[in-house]
Amino acid sequence: MSSAKPFKILGIQQIAIGGPDKTRLKSLWVDMFGLSVKSTFVSERENVDEDICALGSGPTAVEVDLMQPLDPEKKPAVHATPLNHVGLWVDDLPKAVEWMTAHGVRFAPGGIRQGAAGYDICFIHPKGNEEFPVGGDGVLIELVQAPPEVVAALG
Numbered sequence: 001m002s003s004a005k006p007f008k009i010l011g012i013q014q015i016a017i018g019g020p021d022k023t024r025l026k027s028l029w030v031d032m033f034g035l036s037v038k039s040t041f042v043s044e045r046e047n048v049d050e051d052i053c054a055l056g057s058g059p060t061a062v063e064v065d066l067m068q069p070l071d072p073e074k075k076p077a078v079h080a081t082p083l084n085h086v087g088l089w090v091d092d093l094p095k096a097v098e099w100m101t102a103h104g105v106r107f108a109p110g111g112i113r114q115g116a117a118g119y120d121i122c123f124i125h126p127k128g129n130e131e132f133p134v135g136g137d138g139v140l141i142e143l144v145q146a147p148p149e150v151v152a153a154l155g
Contacts, residue, residue: 007096010154013144014063014087014117018078022051025066029053035064041116047074052117059153063087063117085123085140091155093120093145100124106132108140120145 019025029035035053042049050067067078078084090096093112101107108123115121121144128135146154 005096006099007090007092008155010089010091010146010150011060012062012086013089013119013146013150014065014142016050016065016067016078016084016087016142018067018069018080018082018084020068020072020079022049022066022068025068026051029064029066038063039117041065042070043116044070046078047071047076048078050078050116059147059149065116081140083139085142087121087142087144089146089150089154090143091146091151093122093143096143097122100134101132103134104128104132105134115142115144117144119147 017025030037030053035055037051038054039052040050041052047069048067049070050065053064053066055062055064067084069077069079072079097112106125106128108125112120112122121142124136124141126136126138126140
């Protein structure tokens with residue numbers, strides 16, 4: 001594999017934690033740890049009701065998403081894996097996706113789209129397959145297009 005990548009992973013953008021009831025998650029992350037709730041996001045398509053919290057401040061703050069399913073019987077089951085996914089800042093998302101796809105990385109369905117926090121995102125599938133053998137080895141990984149201030153702070 002060529003080491004000349006047309007993109008750079010800059011740092012952790014978020015961690016997403018799922019549970020059957022986000023009230024319980026908030027008692028630890030907000031009440032005990034002191035994170036602030038920046039916004040909420042509800043999506044029928046994603047089967048999620050989430051509170052978007054901040055750990056730290058400024059462009060290097062890490063987002064902590066506390067998620068519960070709208071319907072525990074439907075997919076995606078955001079509560080089934082407590083550490084739902086890890087999000088990584090990337091300086092050029094389209095180039096990263098193109099390069100990684102050409103190098104055998106399997107992406108989850110949905111392609112590049114706007115995420116809950118307003119940034120363009122896509123997901124690396126937790127499992128590789130025959131056509132695209134490289135996956136997250138059990139971990140769902142979200143790639144997040146970094147805005148200019150994050151690129152400047154972390155790049």
